[in-house]
Amino acid sequence: MTGATRVLVLNSGSSSVKYQLLDMRDEARLAVGLVERIGERTARLTHTPADGRRRERELPVPDHGAALRLAAEELAADGRGLDSPELAVVGHRVVHGGQSFTEPTLVDDAVLAEIERLVPLAPLHNPANLAGIRTARALNPDVPQVAVFDTAFHTTMPEHAARYAIDVATADRHRIRRYGFHGTSHAYVSRRAAALLGRDPSEVNVIVLHLGNGASASAVAGGRCVDTSMGLTPLEGLVMGTRSGDLDPAVVFHLARVAGMPVDEIDALLNKRSGLLGLCGDNDMREIARRMAAGDPAARLAFDVYAYRLRKYLGAYVAVLGRVDAVAFTAGVGENSTEVRAAAVAGLSGLGIEIDERLNSAAAKGPRLISPEYARVAVAVVPTDEELEIATQAFALARPR
Ligand SMILES: Nc1ncnc2c1ncn2[C@@H]1O[C@H](COP(=O)(O)OP(=O)(O)O)[C@@H](O)[C@H]1O
Ligand SMILES: CC(=O)OP(=O)(O)O
Numbered sequence: 508m509t510g511a512t513r514v515l516v517l518n519s520g521s522s523s524v525k526y527q528l529l530d531m532r533d534e535a536r537l538a539v540g541l542v543e544r545i546g547e548r549t550a551r552l553t554h555t556p557a558d559g560r561r562r563e564r565e566l567p568v569p570d571h572g573a574a575l576r577l578a579a580e581e582l583a584a585d586g587r588g589l590d591s592p593e594l595a596v597v598g599h600r601v602v603h604g605g606q607s608f609t610e611p612t613l614v615d616d617a618v619l620a621e622i623e624r625l626v627p628l629a630p631l632h633n634p635a636n637l638a639g640i641r642t643a644r645a646l647n648p649d650v651p652q653v654a655v656f657d658t659a660f661h662t663t664m665p666e667h668a669a670r671y672a673i674d675v676a677t678a679d680r681h682r683i684r685r686y687g688f689h690g691t692s693h694a695y696v697s698r699r700a701a702a703l704l705g706r707d708p709s710e711v712n713v714i715v716l717h718l719g720n721g722a723s724a725s726a727v728a729g730g731r732c733v734d735t736s737m738g739l740t741p742l743e744g745l746v747m748g749t750r751s752g753d754l755d756p757a758v759v760f761h762l763a764r765v766a767g768m769p770v771d772e773i774d775a776l777l778n779k780r781s782g783l784l785g786l787c788g789d790n791d792m793r794e795i796a797r798r799m800a801a802g803d804p805a806a807r808l809a810f811d812v813y814a815y816r817l818r819k820y821l822g823a824y825v826a827v828l829g830r831v832d833a834v835a836f837t838a839g840v841g842e843n844s845t846e847v848r849a850a851a852v853a854g855l856s857g858l859g860i861e862i863d864e865r866l867n868s869a870a871a872k873g874p875r876l877i878s879p880e881y882a883r884v885a886v887a888v889v890p891t892d893e894e895l896e897i898a899t900q901a902f903a904l905a906r907p908r
């Protein structure tokens with residue numbers, strides 16, 4: 508491999524920026540960083556270069572542009588700033604690509620304008636992603652920027668899965684349909700699950716359970732997504748750390764009419780104060796497991812609601828796929844919580860889905876099977892790596908051919 512081989516990956520959330528600098532020759536991480544609490548009185552930056560000597564700073568960071576300039580300063584202090592000739596491309600996670608973007612895309616002014624046009628569909632995420640792209644461009648106008656969309660992998664969903672059963676004209680006018688998110692992770696993990704079975708992705712049907720702070724399930728048939736649990740926004744579907752997931756839409760009318768809540772307050776309630784946090788006051792699954800072990804009934808209920816929703820989606824996606832070869836657990840909770848994995852598949856042996864308790868609780872890293880050998884469906888733990896996937900896609904697009 509000749510020429511520049513480094514990729515900077517930016518993942519801008521609503522109040523944080525995560526970044527990684529990778530060298531694509533060996534996929535080594537040259538730096539990993541996080542700026543959190545952007546816009547609050549003091550933000551915190553954590554930067555860990557390849558030597559593992561972590562640096563931390565607390566300071567006010569007003570917006571995402573300022574966060575990226577700070578990250579660039581830290582990288583420059585390592586001799587790896589955005590002006591380095593080794594930098595091949597900057598890859599950006601962009602949450603909402605609507606129906607416009609089905610693949611990673613080299614950013615130009617038209618692409619920026621289209622991401623801007625999608626802001627009403629993702630008011631918390633897309634502005635942060637845009638700020639990241641604009642700032643990276645300003646810091647080095649010569650380095651290509653590639654946008655990798657959370658929604659892209661789900662654009663293969665058939666119309667009957669993507670449509671809500673509402674008036675078609677209204678839906679179309681306002682671009683209301685099911686888009687799905689976490690696509691980079693679902694794509695990566697479904698491919699890795701196929702590899703774990705020693706099969707080509709085109710030959711296998713996989714259910715992926717991405718369980719982080721945000722959580723979503725997807726049904727992947729022969730490498731293509733056919734359904735996913737998030738919808739117009741990342742609020743639909745599974746119970747999450749702070750989001751309710753599925754509920755009767757009439758709950759919203761009820762809160763407005765009977766409780767007198769303004770729409771922004773309902774939005775905040777369902778997105779930020781619901782899910783596990785709303786049910787028991789904690790959104791960290793480790794804490795919930797600890798409280799549950801100590802006999803705390805609220806934590807128990809939160810866990811049961813979470814696991815029950817997961818089980819329902821598993822059953823639904825067995826029906827969607829007809830034949831399932833693998834179920835893959837991923838992200839913070841999926842990779843680490845033996846309790847959640849066990850509860851999610853409890854009672855599903857009739858569907859061929861079961862796990863081996865010893866394998867499930869073994870302390871292991873990396874992709875691994877946790878189902879008994881005789882089981883019809885392979886159940887696996889497959890660590891996700893959205894940053895590596897974004898870097899790989901961005902590098903492939905930006906490399907001179
Ligand atoms: N050892 C663990 N056991 C159970 N849950 C864990 C463990 N480690 C992390 N988690 C959970 O993972 C979640 C965060 O997942 P992560 O994929 O990092 O989230 P995101 O990227 O969406 O912010 C938290 O709820 C945390 O409690
Ligand atoms: C889209 C989404 O839900 O992302 P996250 O899990 O990072 O909040």
Ligand SMILES: [Mg+2]
Nearest residue numbers: 719838839893
């Ligand atoms: Mg994550």
